[in-house]
Amino acid sequence: MGNIEIIINGNIATIVFFHPASNSFPSNLLKKLTEEINSLNNNDAISIIVLKSLGTGAFCAGASFDELLTVTNIEEGNKFFSGFANVINAMRNCKKLIIGRIHGKAVGGGVGLAAACDYTFATYKSDIKLSEIAIGIGPFVIEPAVSRKIGxxxxxEMTLNPTEWKSGKWAYEKGLFSEIFDTIEELDSRLENYINELSNYNEEALVEMKKVLWEDTLHWETLLYERAAISGRLVLSDFTKKALEKFKK
Structure with a gap:
């Protein structure tokens, strides 16, 4: 269930993802998102990418809890969490600037997606939370991307308070969000103007700027998968299995 759609308008590509469970990500959608980002990276007609989700509710609820419950061995766990590593590395390696439209709440991997964008637009209702510790794992894979933005x-502070929501204003003040608005309508109006202006700049300069923005992250090619292995091991614990069942109920 769920899908990813690509909308191209001139040299601007918009990636729209959806899943009925609060725009969460099962492994098949993570794989599809990685493939689409890599494909757009190789499309010379595209210079700007917008990442957004459908609806007016959550931006992204992170990993699919239903799928986490089906993990039975380390290989499966490693493979699942490597899905987020693949997406973040694809965003990092993409030559195009990726602009995030964070219209609503983001949890776990959703925070990681926002952090991996090069510039983000959000609303004051775009609260964020890292709940992983509460279910016996941790935000290991997304930590480098999140720490790069907010320190x-x-x-x-987020990780060790896993049940506490941080406000959109807090995320903006810490640097996760680049611009913040009262309403989705105001966000979309500014986003449209911004990407239209950005798409008219020297594409070669934008490519070089992207390299500057992601300096000193080459080691993520191995680091994120080492982190995925940690989560893949921890998800098999009795603590995590019981916590996931509780959250599901």
């Missing part, structure tokens, strides 16, 4: 101190 280790703010990252630890």
């Amino acid at each position: 280790k101190t703010a990252m630890s």
Whole structure:
């Protein structure tokens, strides 16, 4: 269930993802998102990518809890969490600037997606939370991307308070969100103007700027998969299995 749609308008591509469970990500959607980002990266007609989700509710609820419950061995766990590593590395390696439209709440991997965008638009209702510790794992794969935006101190504040929502204003002040608005309508109006202006700039300069923005992250090619292995092991614990069942209910 769920889908990903690509909308192309001139040299601007919009990736729209959807899943009925609050726009969460099962592994098949993570794989599809990675493939679409890599495909757009190789499309010379595209210079700007917008990442958004459908609806007016959550932006992204992170990993699919239903699928996590089906993990029975380390290989399956490693493979699932490597899905988020693949997406973040695809966003990092993409030559095109990726602009995030974070219209609503983001949890776990959803926060990671927002952090991996090069520039983000959000609303004051775009609250964020890292709930992983509460279910016996941790935001290991997305941590480098989140810490890169908000710093280790703010990252630890979120991680070690896994049941606490941080407001959209907090996320904006910490640097996760680039611009913030009262309403989705105001967000979309500014987003449209911004990407239209950005898409008219020197594409070669934008490509070089993307390289600058992601300096000193080459080691993520191995780091994120090492982190995925940690989560893949922890998800098999009795603590996590019981916590996931509780959250599901």
